[in-house]
Amino acid sequence: xxxxxxxxxxxxxxxxxxxxxxxxxxxxxxxxxxxxxxxxxxxxxxxxxxxxxxxxxxxxxxxxxxxxxxxxxxxxxxxxxxxxxxxxxxxxxxxxxxxxxxxxxxxxxxxxxxxxxxxxxxxxxxxxxxxxxxxxxxxxxxxxxxxxxxxxxxxxxxxxxxxxxxxxxxxxxxxxxxxxxxxxxxxxxxxxxxxxxxxxxxxxxxxxxxxxxxxxxxxxxxxxxxxxxxxxxxxxxxxxxxxxxxxxxxxxxxxxxxxxxxxxxxxxxxxxxxxxxxxxxxxxxxxxxxxxxxxxxxxxxxxxxxxxxxxxxxxxxxxxxxxxxxxxxxxxxxxxxxxxxxxxxxxxxxxxxxxxxxxxxxxxxxxxxxxxxxxxxxxxxxxxxxxxxxxxxxxxxxxxxxxxxxxxxxxxxxxxxxxxxxxxxxxxxxxxxxxxxxxxxxxxxxxxxxxxxxxxxxxxxxxxxxxxxxxxxxxxxxxxxxxxxxxxxxxxxxxxxxxxxxxxxxxxxxxxxxxxxxxxxxxxxxxxxxxxxxxxxxxxxxxxxxxxxxxxxxxxxxxxx
Amino acid sequence: xxxxxxxxxxxxxxxxxxxxxxxxxxxxxxxxxxxxxxxxxxxxxxxxxxxxxxxxxxxxxxxxxxxxxxxxxx
Numbered sequence: 001x002x003x004x005x006x007x008x009x010x011x012x013x014x015x016x017x018x019x020x021x022x023x024x025x026x027x028x029x030x031x032x033x034x035x036x037x038x039x040x041x042x043x044x045x046x047x048x049x050x051x052x053x054x055x056x057x058x059x060x061x062x063x064x065x066x067x068x069x070x071x072x073x074x075x076x077x078x079x080x081x082x083x084x085x086x087x088x089x090x091x092x093x094x095x096x097x098x099x100x101x102x103x104x105x106x107x108x109x110x111x112x113x114x115x116x117x118x119x120x121x122x123x124x125x126x127x128x129x130x131x132x133x134x135x136x137x138x139x140x141x142x143x144x145x146x147x148x149x150x151x152x153x154x155x156x157x158x159x160x161x162x163x164x165x166x167x168x169x170x171x172x173x174x175x176x177x178x179x180x181x182x183x184x185x186x187x188x189x190x191x192x193x194x195x196x197x198x199x200x201x202x203x204x205x206x207x208x209x210x211x212x213x214x215x216x217x218x219x220x221x222x223x224x225x226x227x228x229x230x231x232x233x234x235x236x237x238x239x240x241x242x243x244x245x246x247x248x249x250x251x252x253x254x255x256x257x258x259x260x261x262x263x264x265x266x267x268x269x270x271x272x273x274x275x276x277x278x279x280x281x282x283x284x285x286x287x288x289x290x291x292x293x294x295x296x297x298x299x300x301x302x303x304x305x306x307x308x309x310x311x312x313x314x315x316x317x318x319x320x321x322x323x324x325x326x327x328x329x330x331x332x333x334x335x336x337x338x339x340x341x342x343x344x345x346x347x348x349x350x351x352x353x354x355x356x357x358x359x360x361x362x363x364x365x366x367x368x369x370x371x372x373x374x375x376x377x378x379x380x381x382x383x384x385x386x387x388x389x390x391x392x393x394x395x396x397x398x399x400x401x402x403x404x405x406x407x408x409x410x411x412x413x414x415x416x417x418x419x420x421x422x423x424x425x426x427x428x429x430x431x432x433x434x435x436x437x438x439x440x441x442x443x444x445x446x447x448x449x450x451x452x453x454x455x456x457x458x459x460x461x462x463x464x465x466x467x468x469x470x471x472x473x474x475x476x477x478x479x480x481x482x483x484x485x486x487x488x489x490x491x492x493x494x495x496x497x498x499x500x501x502x503x504x505x506x507x508x509x510x511x512x513x514x515x516x517x518x519x520x521x522x523x524x525x526x527x528x529x530x531x532x533x534x535x536x537x538x539x540x541x542x543x544x545x546x547x548x549x550x551x552x553x554x555x556x557x558x559x560x561x
Numbered sequence: 562x563x564x565x566x567x568x569x570x571x572x573x574x575x576x577x578x579x580x581x582x583x584x585x586x587x588x589x590x591x592x593x594x595x596x597x598x599x600x601x602x603x604x605x606x607x608x609x610x611x612x613x614x615x616x617x618x619x620x621x622x623x624x625x626x627x628x629x630x631x632x633x634x635x
Binding site for chain 1: 565566567568569570576578579580581584585588589591592595598600603606607630631633634
């Protein structure tokens with residue numbers, strides 16, 4: 001098969017521990033698994049100045065393109081980690097998805113229907129590129145040590161430390177750590193070692209993935225067919241990736257023989273029938289997959305923290321796998337950082353499990369619904385789907401019911417115990433628990449940028465006023481009073497003009513999008529978490545209310561005596 | 562009044578952030594109602610649903626429009 005990509009090989013370096021077996025090294029945090037999720041976790045924590053040891057049993061990136069679609073929210077997290085731009089530059093940005101039934105288009109969607117967002121709804125990029133960029137970033141980050149060909153073979157969780165046994169090509173060694181982040185994938189050897197359950201269901205269907213290199217002028221859109229003439233009775237999905245690689249996904253049915261269907265002499269005629277002409281193409285990667293939707297009961301078990309596919313799995317329709325795993329790390333790392341610094345109780349990590357189990361349930365629900373539509377079970381479901389698809393030609397309500405995948409969007413943690421419920425009235429969707437909406441901003445010097453590029457990694461107070469230069473000394477003193485607090489809050493003034501006093505950061509909302517999306521009136525205040533989610537909001541600046549909301553959002557109000 | 566064929570599923574008690582959610586909620590509810598039924602039972606369930614919803618709408622002009630829309634290209 002053709003290769004458009006040269007797989008890097010990362011060197012195994014003999015760990016010093018092998019030569020000093022009498023000493024057991026202790027590190028604060030070990031991450032197991034250098035996939036996209038494990039690397040995001042390691043990078044995020046190391047960028048916050050914490051030493052991290054990242055172990056992987058392999059020495060290269062993902063073999064085959066595998067995960068392809070990276071959603072807006074994941075891109076925003078990658079931006080915070082400094083990797084987003086490379087992904088967007090190399091990948092194929094898209095917003096529009098089209099769904100066909102037989103020969104007719106029955107439904108289309110636009111992931112980002114409103115203007116003035118930095119990132120597109122989705123970027124398609126082969127997983128190996130994302131991993132390569134993350135490896136580069138990890139290697140450039142001080143305090144982050146990556147070890148290839150280091151396989152964890154035993155885990156002993158304890159009250160105060162977690163003990164690990166690690167096998168390498170040159171022998172095994174022991175380690176202890178305060179916290180173990182498990183990002184070792186869907187089969188999660190560590191989850192098995194610890195005897196922890198993951199529950200859900202397997203879907204009785206098989207799908208063929210073919211990555212095809214060809215020159216084609218299909219637009220950068222997601223195309224999905226139900227029952228197309230070239231693959232009757234089943235569904236087909238087409239995605240454009242980088243380097244003229246196209247992802248084609250054929251539904252095969254449960255009775256298909258996976259080994260047989262992977263053979264080029266079976267795959268090539270399917271693709272020829274789809275293309276409908278005799279253009280040349282080459283196969284780059286072929287795989288047949290089944291999937292399951294399941295999750296662990298909780299994602300934190302004492303000092304062992306599960307992220308990504310190790311903790312939860314979904315069907316691929318909706319791109320909710322890697323994207324939700326990256327969001328797991330976004331949620332976990334700021335909390336773990338506060339715990340490591342002794343600024344929040346370890347029970348704050350319970351809210352990682354709480355919020356991300358909620359998100360996993362939402363992802364599983366949406367991807368299960370898509371799967372139920374794509375592979376209906378029983379005659380009643382089949383008839384109902386046919387009713388939807390045939391009505392969709394003429395009736396808008398039925399188009400909305402066509403479900404070829406509800407694509408990855410972030411969860412609104414509306415029920416989170418970290419939220420301070422509203423006591424003032426606000427419109428719009430930036431409720432406590434919401435992931436921040438992006439918006440265009442400019443610095444007072446006139447440099448254009450995006451709100452989210454100024455947010456994250458610390459608690460922030462967003463304060464709105466029309467003319468920032470009119471902020472009075474008392475207000476300025478309030479805004480800056482948490483600068484040297486144990487958990488600092490950094491103020492950011494959003495204004496239409498002027499610069500705030502006392503060196504308080506100011507951004508101008510020239511297009512009015514921040515005001516519109518956050519329903520701001522002069523004096524409105526938002527408390528934002530380090531993962532760019534809303535913690536609380538008020539119409540007026542009240543330091544006592546902010547103190548209480550910060551204590552709540554960090555669990556400092558629950559600190560055990 | 563005429564037959565509304567614009568998206569209209571909603572739940573006043575549940576705030577949703579994505580426009581497909583209420584319709585998907587309904588679809589899932591309906592699929593769930595058919596779970597483990599025989600084909601005959603499913604057909605009967607659908608017919609009973611039609612009758613209940615038709616009575617709720619009541620206006621024969623709208624019901625006639627709905628029948629016409631449902632019969633098109635059958």
